[in-house]
Amino acid sequence: MIPELGHLALILALSLALVLAIFPMIGSLNNTPGWIALARPAAWGQFFFIAIAFGCLVSSFLNDDFSVVYVAQNGNTLLPPVYKVSAVWGAHEGSLLLWVFILSGWTVAVSLLARHLPAVVLARVLSVMGLVSIGFLSFLLFTSNPFARVFPVPLEGGDLNPLLQDPGLAIHPPMLYMGYVGMSVAFSFAIAALIGGRLDAAWARWSRPWTTVAWMFLTIGITLGSWWAYNELGWGGWWFWDPVENASFMPWLAATALIHSLAVTEKRGAFKRWTVLLALLAFSLSLLGTFLVRSGVLTSVHAFASDPARGLFILIFLCIVIGGSLSLYAARAPSVTSGGRFDGFSRETLLLGNNLLLVIVTAFVLLGTLAPLIYDALDWGKISVGFPWFNRMFVIFTPFLVVLMGMGPLTRWKHQDPADLARQLRVALLISLGGGILAALPLLHEGSVWAGLAVMLSLWIVCSLLLSLRQRLRYRKGLAGLWQDLGAKGSGSYYGMVVAHFGVAVFIIGVTFVMQYNVEKDIRLSPGESTELAGYTLRFDGVQARQGPNYRADRGTVHILKGEREIALLQPEKRVYTVQTKPMTESGIDVGFTRDIYVSLGEGLGNGDWSMRLYYKPFIRWIWFGGLLIAIGGLLAASDRRYRIAVRDRVPASAALGNDGLIANGGS
């Protein structure tokens, strides 16, 4: 009964999505207030029904209703309740349901929080989101119904993939989807602006906080995914340049370019066409990511069972969205006036450089991700693109990005005297060069040119941020002044930038140090035997069998000693989950601020001997700490007070009508 209710709710949601996509849009074009007013109730209704469907699937999992195919495949009576809930998005159908659920949630959020928007603009934005929703809801209903039944009913479910039974992964997909789907808001704002022919500072201001929030979720999702891979895959890696990871990283890169370019459009009215294009790009890349993951065209640790019908559906959807939005862009963009002028050297130029670099990097990641497909399609052989290539890409481009990142906040809009900037940055340059050279020399540790470069770039960011802070607080004294400034209008954006850029500095240190000074050891140990790892002594004390709720485990005991003193006891496990009989490595990790010690069990070699893999990972926490800081920066920026002030008061009356053809004003 409950699954049928869920199915019915999905069908009703699709009907409402159709209403949302058609009527408010037509109403906004021929000025029919009654039709425009339909947008909100339709958005709310859609959310309501999808929430019911989602609730139905959750309840089917909690009640172990194995008459539902999806539950029978991914649920199990022995599964702890938390994982019964997270099993909802553990495979294809359910994760798509989560996707549309989040999309309808974003739609409702826009309808509630963007009330200051002119009714026509809001109706168009919601309508475009409805269009996207139609695509995904029909995909769900026609190719991957999560409520399909099976007969005879199995007695026990197939269990959730053991790899996914981890707290990190329980929240990783929702966060990632919040980001992916959140890009649809920026996309919808862009399309609405193109339809209305009004690409101006007001549009940029409206879509900025939404884009920043979506970008923040994407950042959290990617960071969590990386942390999960490190904890759970047992290989000590934190990023594999796996196609699916790239699929989430490309929209992130495009969105990073977008939030910077939106700043220019809002403040200076420039880059308008480019910003719109980036908004379209970011969402298209999100869709492409979905296509790559769902269609199973690429080999990946994430690959779900492939189904050509599904792949084809998303491919067609992708073509419609990209083709449609680019056609609209082509039709409307030429009439957009270019906005605020700027000189050859100004903050605009630096941000242009930032955008250029980010887009190039995105293009290269795209190339590396799709190259295997292209080669296969053209019959050039089966290839994969090596890990080192992606890394090299970033080593080439990151320094340029970081140099710009340091200069940007200190540079004036419109015109900057290079000599003046050089004078300000003299100290920062000296400190970062000095620090970098010191780090590259073999003083404390074995030296490394790359570590030196990383320290130099990080110091460059930190010093220039401090300079910029000093400049900002010139007229406010001490901590009290800082505190006072934090609450001011426009401060959220500024301090968000500071925190996020600082996060990048932390991240660079983490990535480089872990790659340079990582120690890895595959070894065979007998009980009682010790081994040396990067100055620590690791003593293996054998393996005991243990019974978990839905698995059996061999638990190893490894003591970590620094000199004579024991500093940690690690208990890595080798688990076999009873239902799927899959072996799983649960690594033992001693977490530290400047280093992790990571032990994972290999296999029993007889006589109590085990093969195991030991890692010393310096500064690895800094990678996720950096990611977290970047996300916090996003949160700060999005919570800036000025976005909460009714924008309507500031927009000229003509804008409120919104459908005045192709007039675009020249920005602020």
Place this chain on the structure above:
Amino acid sequence: MTPKRKKRLILIGMMVAGVGIAIAVALKAFNENLMFFYTPSAVAGGEAPAGHLIRVGGLVTKGSLKRQQDGLTVVFDITDFAETIKVQYTGILPDLFREGQGIVARGRLQEGNLFIAEEVLAKHDEKYMPPEVADALKTAHKNGAEGAATEGTKP
């Protein structure tokens, strides 16, 4: 040409040059980092270059896994049912490595068609077969069947 235009032209020129150089470097590196995939038949047929980083894949032959004295080095055969090659690997095998299972190994081919693997991948799904391996098996099977038909051993 006004000085302003000249300035802008220089800026654009520098940007184009920078992007051009970056793209050239990246594409060169790209070509160097491509890893081709070979089936056991292709390796046996001498198509795979020795000493280059490549990937091979197939099913692990049942009963072929041998562990050497140090406990960490293993040697096993992989097959596409037409040809078989020997793979040597030192380190911890992935959790799902099992005889009969499809795997992909990354490494270099040595003299005498011994493949020294740097990494062995077995996917975390038992129903899952690496697509390259599935293709390799299909091709080998097809060729085998055609060969058999022309020899007339089968109706």
